[in-house]
Amino acid sequence: MRKMIRRPTHPGNIIKEDYLVPLSVTIKDMAELLGVSRKTLSKIINERGSITPDMALRLSRAFDTTPDFWLNLQKNYDLWQAETASKEWQKVKPIPPNILHSNATLNSEPSA
Amino acid sequence: MRKMIRRPTHPGNIIKEDYLVPLSVTIKDMAELLGVSRKTLSKIINERGSITPDMALRLSRAFDTTPDFWLNLQKNYDLWQAETASKEWQKVKPIPPNILHSNATLNSEPSA
DNA sequence: TGATATGTAACCCAACAGGTTGCGCATGTC
DNA sequence: GACATGCGCAACCTGTTGGGTTACATATCA
Numbered sequence: 546m547r548k549m550i551r552r553p554t555h556p557g558n559i560i561k562e563d564y565l566v567p568l569s570v571t572i573k574d575m576a577e578l579l580g581v582s583r584k585t586l587s588k589i590i591n592e593r594g595s596i597t598p599d600m601a602l603r604l605s606r607a608f609d610t611t612p613d614f615w616l617n618l619q620k621n622y623d624l625w626q627a628e629t630a631s632k633e634w635q636k637v638k639p640i641p642p643n644i645l646h647s648n649a650t651l652n653s654e655p656s657a
Numbered sequence: 658m659r660k661m662i663r664r665p666t667h668p669g670n671i672i673k674e675d676y677l678v679p680l681s682v683t684i685k686d687m688a689e690l691l692g693v694s695r696k697t698l699s700k701i702i703n704e705r706g707s708i709t710p711d712m713a714l715r716l717s718r719a720f721d722t723t724p725d726f727w728l729n730l731q732k733n734y735d736l737w738q739a740e741t742a743s744k745e746w747q748k749v750k751p752i753p754p755n756i757l758h759s760n761a762t763l764n765s766e767p768s769a
Numbered sequence: 770t771g772a773t774a775t776g777t778a779a780c781c782c783a784a785c786a787g788g789t790t791g792c793g794c795a796t797g798t799c
Numbered sequence: 800g801a802c803a804t805g806c807g808c809a810a811c812c813t814g815t816t817g818g819g820t821t822a823c824a825t826a827t828c829a
Contacts, residue, residue, distance in 0.1 A: 568756070573805060580749055582788055587807065597786065598732075598739030602746035609751060612740075616732050620710075624724055627710030634714035637692055639721055644680070683774060694819055699776065709817070 553625050556596045556618040557589040564608055565590075579603045595619055665737050668708045668730040669701040676720055677702075691715045707731050 565575055576586040580603060588594030596604070596619040601612040627634075677687055688698040692715060700706030708716070708731040713724040739746075 568752070571805060572807095578750065578752070580745065583806080584789085584808085585787055588786090591807070593808095594786075598735045599743070599746055600786095601736065602739060603749045606746060606749040607752055609754060609757060612736055613732070616736060620725070620728050620732055623710045624713065624728060627714060628724075631711070633692065634711060634718060637715045637718035638690065640680070640690070640719055642721060645721060684776095685774060695775080696777085696820085697818060700817090703776070705777095706817075712817095 553621040554618065555592040555622055556615055557592050557594070559618060560586075560604070561590050575607075578607055595623070665733040666730065667704040667734055668727055669704050669706070671730060672698075672716070673702050687719075690719055707735070 560575075564570070565572065570578075572587050572590060573583050576583045579586065579600075581600070585594065585600075589596065589600070596615045598612070598616065601615040601619075604610065604615050605612040672687075676682070677684065682690075684698055684702060685695050688695040691698065691712075693712070697706065697712075701708065701712070708727045710724070710728065713727040713731075716722065716727050717724040
């Protein structure tokens with residue numbers, strides 16, 4: 546697993562660049578095809594909305610892709626956001642590997 | 658991509674069976690280690706809560722895993738739920754492959 | 770009996786998905 | 800110029816959900 550260096554591409558960007566533009570479809574028409582409101586799609590395209598599981602299913606139908614493709618894009622984006630937004634999670638103390646990968650338990654034998 | 662037949666395992670199940678039980682850690686203590694409330698972890702363990710990106714980062718720290726591992730579990734679970742919850746997305750009409758994979762546009766030349 | 774662990778309900782707050790309506794702007798067309 | 804269309808976006812509304820705290824009943828264990 547390589548750590549994400551730069552801000553991952555937003556799914557909306559892919560929709561726009563790889564589908565809407567090449568196909569010359571407007572946001573309005575695409576929203577209709579997908580069965581969602583123009584606003585919902587517009588927000589995603591403009592990177593202010595996210596791909597929900599339901600939207601991923603719709604996109605997978607329209608573009609002959611997998612729902613996972615879209616959800617992975619969103620996942621990577623969200624993860625990057627979470628990593629960046631706060632450093633609180635870094636305060637979590639890792640469970641010592643020797644305990645994690647043995648039969649030992651966390652609260653048994655304080656030391657040895 | 659193989660289609661998901663049965664209900665995917667909930668991330669909370671993994672946390673419990675693969676970590677809490679083997680390590681003999683209580684939900685209370687684990688919640689403390691993760692820096693979240695007992696309720697938050699309890700909800701996840703009991704499959705009433707989901708793994709957020711932030712929680713995935715915390716789990717990855719504690720258990721020496723990747724955040725993606727946890728988010729993928731959640732993603733698969735959510736996707737299955739969305740597929741099952743409603744069939745509305747199936748009404749989305751696929752864009753004809755010949756148009757999708759050519760230089761043609763959707764609204765150009767109604768036929769040929 | 771007393772301490773601990775746990776599920777869960779009640780409450781509160783913030784965020785977010787999605788929908789509708791409408792406004793202002795840009796562009797294209799008649 | 801006048802009108803239609805596409806689009807970003809702001810309001811406004813609703814429902815859901817994550818997360819926190821407090822509290823309670825139950826269960827288990829020393």
